[in-house]
Amino acid sequence: xxxxxxxxxxxxxxxxxxxxxxxxxxxxxxxxxxxxxxxxxxxxxxxxxxxxxxxxxxxxxxxxxxxxxxxxxxxxxxxxxxxxxxxxxxxxxxxxxxxxxxxxxxxxxxxxxxxxxxxxxxxxxxxxxxxxxxxxxxxxxxxxxxxxxxxxxxxxxxxxxxxxxxxxxxxxxxxxxxxxxxxxxxxxxxxxxxxxxxxxxxxxxxxxxxxxxxxxxxxxxxxxxxxxxxxxxxxxxxxxxxxxxxxxxxxxxxxxxxxxxxxxxxxxxxxxxxxxxxxxxxxxxxxxxxxxxxxxxxxxxxxxxxxxxxxxxxxxxxxxxxxxxxxxxxxxxxxxxxxxxxxxxxxxxxxxxxxxxxxxxxxxxxxxxxxxxxxxxxxxxxxxxxxxxxxxxxxxxxxxxxxxxxxxxxxxxxxxxxxxxxxxxxxxxxxxxxxxxxxx
Amino acid sequence: xxxxxxxxxxxxxxxxxxxxxxxxxxxxxxxxxxxxxxxxxxxxxxxxxxxxxxxxxxxxxxxxxxxxxxxxxxxxxxxxxxxxxxxxxxxxxxxxxxxxxxxxxxxxxxxxxxxxxxxxxxxxxxxxxxxxxxxxxxxxxxxxxxxxxxxxxxxxxx
Numbered sequence: 001x002x003x004x005x006x007x008x009x010x011x012x013x014x015x016x017x018x019x020x021x022x023x024x025x026x027x028x029x030x031x032x033x034x035x036x037x038x039x040x041x042x043x044x045x046x047x048x049x050x051x052x053x054x055x056x057x058x059x060x061x062x063x064x065x066x067x068x069x070x071x072x073x074x075x076x077x078x079x080x081x082x083x084x085x086x087x088x089x090x091x092x093x094x095x096x097x098x099x100x101x102x103x104x105x106x107x108x109x110x111x112x113x114x115x116x117x118x119x120x121x122x123x124x125x126x127x128x129x130x131x132x133x134x135x136x137x138x139x140x141x142x143x144x145x146x147x148x149x150x151x152x153x154x155x156x157x158x159x160x161x162x163x164x165x166x167x168x169x170x171x172x173x174x175x176x177x178x179x180x181x182x183x184x185x186x187x188x189x190x191x192x193x194x195x196x197x198x199x200x201x202x203x204x205x206x207x208x209x210x211x212x213x214x215x216x217x218x219x220x221x222x223x224x225x226x227x228x229x230x231x232x233x234x235x236x237x238x239x240x241x242x243x244x245x246x247x248x249x250x251x252x253x254x255x256x257x258x259x260x261x262x263x264x265x266x267x268x269x270x271x272x273x274x275x276x277x278x279x280x281x282x283x284x285x286x287x288x289x290x291x292x293x294x295x296x297x298x299x300x301x302x303x304x305x306x307x308x309x310x311x312x313x314x315x316x317x318x319x320x321x322x323x324x325x326x327x328x329x330x331x332x333x334x335x336x337x338x339x340x341x342x343x344x345x346x347x348x349x350x351x352x353x354x355x356x357x358x359x360x361x362x363x364x365x366x367x368x369x370x371x372x373x374x375x376x377x378x379x380x381x382x383x384x385x386x387x388x389x390x391x392x393x394x395x396x397x398x399x400x401x402x403x404x405x406x407x408x409x410x411x412x413x414x415x416x417x418x419x420x421x422x423x424x425x426x427x428x429x430x431x432x433x434x435x436x437x438x439x440x
Numbered sequence: 441x442x443x444x445x446x447x448x449x450x451x452x453x454x455x456x457x458x459x460x461x462x463x464x465x466x467x468x469x470x471x472x473x474x475x476x477x478x479x480x481x482x483x484x485x486x487x488x489x490x491x492x493x494x495x496x497x498x499x500x501x502x503x504x505x506x507x508x509x510x511x512x513x514x515x516x517x518x519x520x521x522x523x524x525x526x527x528x529x530x531x532x533x534x535x536x537x538x539x540x541x542x543x544x545x546x547x548x549x550x551x552x553x554x555x556x557x558x559x560x561x562x563x564x565x566x567x568x569x570x571x572x573x574x575x576x577x578x579x580x581x582x583x584x585x586x587x588x589x590x591x592x593x594x595x596x597x598x
Contacts, residue, residue, distance in 0.1 A: 075460075088526045090565040125508045126520070126564050128577040161458050166467050166506030169562060183463035184498075185505040201460045239526035239567035246568045280525055312525050326528050330562055 006218035006233050007095070007102065007211075008249040015098030017133045019140040022101040030220035031108040032152045038220075043113040047216065049224035051232050055091075056081055056172070056209030057279065057308045058383075059296055068196035069114045069204045076116040077205045078107055079181065079195075080213060082123035082130070083165055083172035087280040087330060089310040091235040091247045092210035096123065096130035099214065100137035104160065106213030108146065109220060111158050114206050119158065122177055124165040135162050169334035173382050174207045176336070187338045188382040211235055236294065238263040240313040241270065253293040256285070259311055270315035274398070278307025280327040281387030283394040284320070304390065319414045320399040321406055324392055325353035331388050342385025345376040349388065356403065359410030366403055370396055443484055448476045452491045462492055470503055479510035515550040515557035517595045519543075520574040523560045526567035530582065535571050536560065538585045542592060555596055 009025065016022035034043050048063025069076060080103065084092035095102060107119045121138075123131045138160050141147045149157050163181060165171050171180045175189035178200050199205025219227050227233075231251025236259055239245045243264030250259065256277060266272060274284045277294060283304040285292070292302045299306050314323065332346035349372050352365050373389040373396075380386045396403065405413035442449065451472050455465035469492055473484050480503055489499040503509040521539060523532045536547070539558060543551050547560040564579070566572050572581025573588075580591050 084565050085563060087524045087563040088567050089563070090567050093565040124565075125506075126561075126574060129579075163464075164468065164471065166470070167508035168506050180467070181464060182461060183466035183502065185502055203460075237567065239570060240529045245526065245570065276525075312529075314529060318529065323525065323528070326523070326525060330524060333562065 004230050004233075005249050006222070006227075006230065007099070007214060007235060008247075010099035010102055011094060011247075016102075017098060017100055017137065019101060019137070019144065022099070026221070027101050027217070028105050028108075028146055030217035031105045031112075031146070034109050034220050035112050035152045035154050035156055040113045040115060043109060043220070046224050047113070047219055050219045050227045051224070052212065052215055052219055052227075053296070054209055055211035055215075055235070055308065056084075057086060057281065059306060062208065062212055065196060065208070066110070066114055066206055068194065069206060070197065071115070073115075073204045075203045076114055077200045077203055078111050078114065078116045078119035079174075079177065079200055079205055079207045080107065080119065080121040080123075080210060081172060081174060081177055081207055082121055082127070082134075082210045083169075083177060084127070084210065085124060085169045085172050086308045086310065087327070088237060088239045088276070088312045089279055089308040090237050090239075091309075093127055093130045094247050095210055095214050095235075096127065096134050098133075100130075100134045101141070102214035102217060103134065103210055104137050104141050104146070106208075106216040107160055108151065108158060109216045110206060110208065110213060112156060114204075116206070117157050117159065119160045120181055120200070121160060121162045122165060122171070122181055123162060124171070125167050131162060131164060138162060168336070169330075170336045170382075170384055173384065176382070177207065178205070185336070187336045234294075234309055237308070237310040238313065239310070240275070241266060241315040241318070242313050243267060253295040253298070255291045255293055256311065257290040259294060260290075260313055263311075263313075266313070266315050270317065272313070273316045273318050274314045274320065276304075276310070276312040276391065278305050279310040280312070280330065280391060281305075281383070282307045283390035284324075284398065285394075286398050303394070317414060317418055319402065319412050320395050321353070321356065321402050321412070324395045325350075325357055327391055328353055328388060331384060335384060339379075339381035339385065341376050341379040342381070342388075345372050345385060346388060348372055349392070356406050359406075361403075361407035363404070363407055365407065366396065366400065441483075442487055443481075444473060444476055444487055448472055449487075449491060452488065456492070463494060463498075465492055466494065466499065466502055467506070470499075470509055474510065479513045513550075513554075515554050517556050517576055517598070518574075519556050519558045520561035520564065521547070521558070522562070522564045522566075522570070522572055522574075524563040526563070527571040530570040532571040535573075535583050535585070535588060538588055542589065556592070 010016045044066050052062045054060045168186045170176045171186035173188050176186040180186040195205045234252045236248045248262050272287050274286050276282050289302050292298050296306050328349045332350045335342045335346050337343045373392045376385050377389045452469040455468050456462040469488050473488050485499050486496050489496040547558050550557040566579050569581030571583045
């Protein structure tokens with residue numbers, strides 16, 4: 001871990017879920033400073049200049065998002081997106097479990113900046129520990145006067161409500177999250193109007209991801225230049241075929257190769273095959289991309305994206321056809337059914353993958369997969385369906401021979417080449433020992 | 441006829457206080473009802489609708505959309521085995537076969553004695569533990585067939 005870590009120092013060791021531990025580490029100083037010495041406008045400017053971008057996947061500049069909030073509106077809301085469900089993304093859960101006060105402090109700073117007096121933190125149902133720790137943190141913050149009436153002795157009032165999701169990936173899409181928070185099926189809304197103008201209950205609403213808000217104390221404490229000079233810092237979730245899967249704080253732009261080394265490297269005797277750099281919605285990259293910086297623009301140029309900064313590493317025991325089939329199955333399962341391309345496209349893709357993997361594939365299925373993928377591209381109501389083509393297209397481009405082998409022989413070329421340890425259980429040491437991994 | 445205890449009915453009636461619109465209390469209310477009954481039978485859905493003054497059809501629509509609302513009785517313990525990418529790359533399929541053999545049911549079903557409901561799950565945001573599962577509220581991983589047996593034994597006794 002670099003010495004200048006801004007988030008992980010609140011996470012490591014015992015963590016800072018306990019308020020006193022958090023205060024000892026400097027917690028709530030940034031919020032106090034902002035509320036007592038800075039104007040809301042200058043807080044927005046600092047965040048804007050810091051280069052902080054949304055960490056949930058879309059990467060929208062946070063300060064700019066806040067600037068869309070109309071100043072005169074009598075009621076505004078802050079909504080925290082803690083629905084973290086993008087495959088192989090686990091940084092938000094780690095922050096909520098081990099450093100929930102960073103989020104609470106980030107909420108205070110945000111609410112002050114945009115003039116909101118109520119915030120809802122939407123956390124997915126399965127995050128039992130994350131929710132419990134956040135509820136405790138919110139209760140402790142109320143007790144010390146960091147939330148509630150006249151916080152830090154100022155005229156600012158702020159209430160925070162922790163709200164539980166009920167199990168739906170699509171609720172992580174910000175307008176679907178608002179629908180869910182309003183007690184309806186989590187289905188995305190038409191935009192515009194954007195939530196900044198008409199969000200929760202039709203009121204101007206800032207929606208930010210847990211990690212995004214958790215960066216704010218450091219942004220205020222360090223100031224925009226010093227914060228930027230740290231990369232800016234980012235949390236990377238590294239999973240798959242590495243020895244120490246976990247969450248790592250490193251500067252944005254760290255090459256993929258270096259990130260894999262931080263995560264303990266590959267297993268003994270194995271070679272790198274491919275990786276998703278930003279969750280299963282990002283296009284698969286191959287060994288030629290190992291030195292690409294993990295940053296928005298370089299990954300876009302490489303034909304993929306940073307997304308939620310979740311690196312899923314696959315070594316040479318991996319059958320790419322199965323991996324893409326599993327990813328497609330995920331989107332099929334989670335499609336809300338609102339729009340036809342997503343609902344039908346993911347369904348038919350799954351059927352085709354199913355027959356390829358069961359030895360009933362036909363060579364013309366490859367064109368069919370590409371055709372359905374094209375039908376999903378740019379036609380879906382939200383990004384869920386649009387998340388399917390990148391990795392599917394990349395796999396057809398880089399690993400076409402694996403599809404052809406499955407179809408031609410009814411077997412898997414990886415299994416035929418390697419001993420039967422394909423998709424084998426992890427045989428490495430204690431993953432809990434990895435720096436910064438949350439406890440079990 | 442109300443099925444829910446008075447305490448639960450009061451709890452549900454107070455939930456809208458946290459929100460600008462009453463319907464925001466629906467998902468929390470359904471969790472209260474499910475905690476009481478164990479699942480959400482049709483008459484309970486109607487009772488929640490009455491308590492929040494919402495159309496019954498809307499309540500059923502929402503309850504049937506989300507995967508943590510049970511419209512039929514689940515087992516005493518819910519086993520969610522993650523089979524998404526990080527877990528799949530680390531042997532989740534092997535663990536799934538083992539669970540199916542031990543519990544003698546495929547994912548989506550409940551054991552004959554009503555102890556376990558087994559479900560395949562999408563990513564549970566604990567990929568450092570892959571392959572992992574959630575039993576009720578507790579996470580376990582990295583799983584091996586042996587550790588799965590021990591965990592099942594522990595819950596069987598509860």
